[in-house]
Amino acid sequence: LKTTPSVELKIKHIDEMKFSVELHDGRTVKLDSSEQMDQSFTPMELFLAALAGCTAMDVQWIMERQRQKADKFEVRATGTRRDGDPKYYEEVDLEYTIAGPNIRKEAVERAIRLSQEEYCSVRAMLNDSVKVHITYKIASDGGPEQEYVYASALS
């Protein structure tokens, strides 16, 4: 995947817990911590989107290179926070769902492994206090959905 060597942004305080993130080219993300989020996000929501998005892009891309055309490709992510401070994600569950005319389990397993172990930049920055559990569902050639546990998650 094409990447830029560095990323720069600036965060400005607006009021209360509202902040604005500005990227170099003017794109913005709003941050907040309230219950009325409108189109604002918490840092931990953005983090989970970054982690799940990173591996979603990898797996989609690797599946295409393996000539595994997916009609449907989704990644569900759940992050469960610690009770005390810092309230990081003790557990992250990632569930990949892939449907297509001829989706092979081995190809999906390999794509996930390459992402988790070699490509996903966000994954590579995490320490061991974050337990990542991975499952995937495959519906091949219009058949019923089969669910699997990613093998490396068992080790």
Place this chain on the structure above:
Amino acid sequence: LKTTPSVELKIKHIDEMKFSVELHDGRTVKLDSSEQMDQSFTPMELFLAALAGCTAMDVQWIMERQRQKADKFEVRATGTRRDGDPKYYEEVDLEYTIAGPNIRKEAVERAIRLSQEEYCSVRAMLNDSVKVHITYKIASDGGPEQEYVYASALS
């Protein structure tokens, strides 16, 4: 800071490297990896926004509790990626800028330390391959901006 115990989201593939992130309540973030990003973001941009946003919220909140009223509060973040895969941030530079009528260096240093060591959930998930460099600028009572290196960054 008030937090929810868990975060859930779903990422759907749209086409090419375009994905849509959907939070439980319908908020969405668009992901992409192209040069025409419009209002899309890369996972690594979201990650840096999450990390800088997390500590920005902490430091702003702790400063208020220390009765250090800031008229201006900003955090600049730069992430420098590794050349090879995985292209994670080898270096992250965080620069806090705080201006106000009576901003004490010790209060800023303490707020940053509490964030980095006790509160920032995103920071707490990072491993040691990510080197975080921290500086801060203070303009107190209309005086000139003074720049400091966060002490713990020297150890």
